[in-house]
Amino acid sequence: MYHINDYSHNISLRLSEVLGDIGVNETMVMKRRKIHMLMETMNTITIRLNDRNETIFYPGSQSEGSTTLGLHSDIDILQCFNNFNVIQDWADWKKGKTNLLMIQDNNTTPGYCSLQQLGTNVPLPVTDVRDKYHIRDINGRVLLKNDIQESIIPEGGQIHGPSIATQVKDGFAATDSALALLCVSWPRSALDWLHYQESDVWPTQEIKQYAISSSCYVVPVGSKVSIDSQIEWRISTTLAERCLMFNLNITQLRCYVLMKMIVKSYLNLNGENNLSSFMCKSVVLYCVKNIESKMWKKCYLMQCLTICLLQLYNCLQREECPHFIIKENNLMAGQFTADEKYNLLQTINLLVQKGGLGLLGIKIDDVGQRLKIKLNIIPQAIHYPPSKLEISKDVSTHLYLNFSKNNNEFQKHILYDTESLSICIQRLMKYSKEGNKLEQSACRFLAPKLFTTLGSILASSSIGQSGSISHQALTWYSTGLKSSDVSDRLKLASMFYCTGDFGRSEITLRNIAQQFNNDVTVPLCSCYENHLRKPNPDFFEICNDQNESSLQQYIAYCVQFLQSEINCVPPELRYEMFRSTQDDMRHHRNEHLDYWMYWAVVDSLPFLHFLQYQIYSRLQKHQDQQQALNDLIWIIDTNENLRHKETDLNLLGQLMEQANRLQDALKCYMMSLQIRSRNNAARFHVCRLLATLASRRFT
Template sequence: MDTTAAPRRQVGIFSILSESVYVGMCNKIGTPQQVAARRDIVDILELFGNQHAVRGLMSSGSRKEGFRFSDSDMDTMFWQHNHRVIWDFSQSEYYNIHRQVMILCDSSESPAGFTLLWLPLERAEQGVLMLSIVEMNGGLYISSSKYRENACASVYLDSRVHGPCSTSTERLEGYYTLDHDIAHCFVSDFWPPSASSWIDRCHSWPPPHVVNDIVRNGCHFVAIGHKLGNHEDNEWRISFSLAEHKLVYSMNHTQFLTYGLMKLFLKEIINNGLGEEDKLLCSYHMKTAVFWAIQQNTLPHWCPQNLLVGFWVCFKLLLKWVYEGISPNFFIPENNMFLSKIHGQAQTSLFRRLYGLYEKGITLLLHSPSIRSSIIDVLCNPRLTVCTDEHTLISEAEFDVKLFLEICTHDALIINRSDLQHCKKYIQTIEQLIETQQTSDLQRCMKYLHTIEQLIGSPLSQYHVISLQKHAATILQSTAFILHNMCTNTGVNKQVYIVDKMYCHMLELAAKFGLVPDMLYIAMYFYKTLRYREALSVIEMTKVKLAQPYLMYRRVDRERYTEAVGGQSWSTKMRQAVAWEIKLINEISYISELLPEQQSSRQNKEPRLHIPPFVLLHMLEFLCSRHIDTMRTQTALDDLQVLLHSDQGLFVPYYYRDISWEILGICQQMAGNLQAALCSYQQSLGQVSFNEIQTATTQRIHDLHIPT
């Protein structure tokens, strides 16, 4: 088979085609700055979560790599800190064997890339580990199938088995869902001896500091055996997930887009129209092909003008593997990843399919909806000039929209470095209160605040800082309401004044760090403590900010936004020009009027209510005005009703209309208009059930005592 020929195109046209596809891929996958921001936001959350975790955790999957396809998955690996896998007994000297469980690899009877995990010392421990032990060859081994079953069953109820993982479907924001794979695994601080040849291969890529970092961090073991091995139910696969992410991070952007192009090629062309059982190739094969192509230095210059050349190199390598029936693992080449699935008739059929695509040349990408237009533009205008400069590909406003979407979606948190000192005295006051009122929620909030303090002193990127700033706001808001709900009125005016002042300062500080609608947490606190005029004053200030024409709320007027805050820091932009949904954590009481909805949502396993800020603003204005200004009460109710009836998704996203109609009904019921309240509650039941409040809505309808 001759796969040495390049697609038949003139060099000039091919270069322009590559540049056009590069621009199209930047629009589809992200510019270098966008990808860097995504990675930093995910990485800081992982770092934050590991500071006080009782077990190790590591994010993986395509979302961590920087992709945001609709089907990009989210993977998380968990392992016990006190369990360590070693490759020989001599490595046990680095551990306290009385405190840590030593697990020894036994690869003597396993295919390359797999191993048995042997417990050389019998332990009297209980739990998942001991429930997963089997006897083999006179020794105690950890069964991968039993461990996977026991670990997943002990934590996750609504999940399904997917390879070595327990998979569940999670919602991020709005209607957006993704599959979340949870893998319970073991960790080794040592690089596998079977992968030592990989170190020797790294002459040109990755650079030495990346190689050293990868080797120094060892590997993991996930609970799945080789289908053709002698001990499939008991074997463990050596996982290089951490190493792979470091490799992806070390790619330049053209290489990363080549990887993305291979993923699209797989999804939209190779696997298009095939059933799940017929999809023999997966994204991991594409990633491996890109790794090999880069390391073998087949293409000296990975740049926008060579993007399609790089793609063709990877495609030819994949075609060669299918022809030979051998796909060598990047770290352990002896591990043929085609061995159990791509052979015989299946291999022959796949090769014919791929070779048919190969014969089309680069025009095969016309079959990809994501790439087609980039190629057609050049074919229709061969003299087209394409600019690949990042700053021309996305405007400041467009970048900011996607950045804040990313931050809010991941609910990230941290304090601006310059404001840290200002916050410390409140942290100390919280510590004193926690000493007298011990609760797990408060202790967790305290740990988070300390983690923020520690992270501020470490080297942080600009994306780390802005995402952690939002995280700090969330923690301060939660802590203030938790403490207030626990606090009992001692009757001592001075003490009541001091703690109240502290809660107000925490919420003001959170508003200073957070988004524009975070001021509404202050209004909720004032309403909760019967200070209606003060609450209305905050509501008025918030209303003015939310009415600004440059406000960014899921979309933005680019010109007005740039004119108002263009060139300023993201911290300033977030405080002055960015809005997002208010998220009420269902474990915390904010205002009594929404407790039934929080309880219903919590019973349906939703952690929080998502309320559009404009809806909550009108609700709070209505609630506060009832006590001091009857005319304003009706105006607030009218404004809320007009908003719900006339909005086309601009201020009330349709997937949050369940809680929005519910809130209108609550206000109408409190105003005495029971028939209107009934109509609003029925409207709420007819919406997409995002907040899972149907139980509360049904009960409210029942309590109206109106025949339906």
């Protein structure tokens, strides 16, 4: 039995409560893991459906559950290209693959390797330097440089080590995307960790075997102490590390989170980043291995944290922090100047001497203030931070909005990239039948949009031929509609409207309006950057109480019509498919980000009121028609979460034209152009309207 004084016991318990309150508890950790594992599976399936042999992983703090809202952790994305064949033995060479021989010699930094280019058709080294991403070394070998990732940097991305970082978009988490190449087998330096036998020590052989069953990759970054860093690739065992993190208990995770907060609050100041989260992770893993498991309880949290800080202190003194799996890889090599090292050592020493009092200055997630309140150092009446329930709501909402936004983005990428939607659906169904539970769950989120889109394409074709919707089209659409969102129900109403079936369209719109809760439903879209305003408090309640499946009924994605669905689109909205001039196409559109501009895309709620106006006009329900117009104007004026307001204004302007309110129509178009001056159909509407006004003036 371990003996600790009452003060240490009390501060450990209170500190554990604080971490639990800010979201580092079993419930929220599992929720984070579930959502990010599901997103990485959906991302991989999206890519595979379009014949790209890649695998996506979301390693790091978000998927581990080792973060908080206040830490502002990026979503790490590992984009693994499986067409590359990174080998250690010639026997693993494969015809038709991009074969790369892993080289580790006396000139290579431990934990890194060079990649020699081999032939695709014959197992021989390549002798010619084919492009700027290859170089010949002093031994005459043609090596692949690690700056190859420059060729895949998205607009707005910046290279940070092996990663391509993109800034926060739409008020959601930023992403850190790293290119990775699959290794056929684990490097021998990493295998030493597996074969090192220790009895009754974490990680057990079972955990090691499970960890090493995951793939190993190389990522394009060289060591800071390398004499030729441009030809080095870092060996990444990130999936095995994630497995280890999944096997930590909640106290061990809390200790890691505290380490990251301490580094961010006291050690990495003035924009410095000498101590990384990965160093903290390695330190904590070593401590988990060396400290008896009985110590990792909430009543010993302060002692465990102190041991981790002392371990970090010792690593700094030696300037040696070994990678947990590849021990020869020194994570601190070349990281510090003498002055930086001295200052860091002094700060850590002071924190250890202060004990728990050193945590009182942490402002991240109000940890210091929360601890003061728990210890009765300050009265609760001064300022009480958000409660555990409020934090739980915030975390859940943040997670589910990120998930919903990514779900929408994955669906759009499938629709944009695929050449044959029916073949794509067949592949998805195969995943759903033969895949694991995670893949089956991912398919349930991706499939409805594909079904309804195929149904809409077939409907557009039959409307063009006969003016009606075919039975086959309705069957496909109905299949997807069973678990689809409000945007697809609006498309169905639009299909009926375009065939002149105003009665069925009205019924569909009435059902949508009854389900659409303005106080809860959140408009969501991933087309372009636009800050998301804070949802209604009721939405936070729903996110906390329900799961990602049931949440979809409270999300209103933008309504998207492909050009192949044009006969299902009201004439007023078809202009959006041709929004760009030739100059816009050449200079003001990014083909990778703005592909949706080939489509007609509109916010759900304004489109609902637009269709209501048109339907009630046809049915001679003038009072309902006026109410629909008033609702449309009110939504455009007051809803700050609309993502395609320029299109909403274009629709409103055309309704004003139909009502012969030409000055109001012109005002709508000018407001639309203020929002988006380029790639906006309002420019055509303005020209047409001015021509109409001019003709009236001279007649």
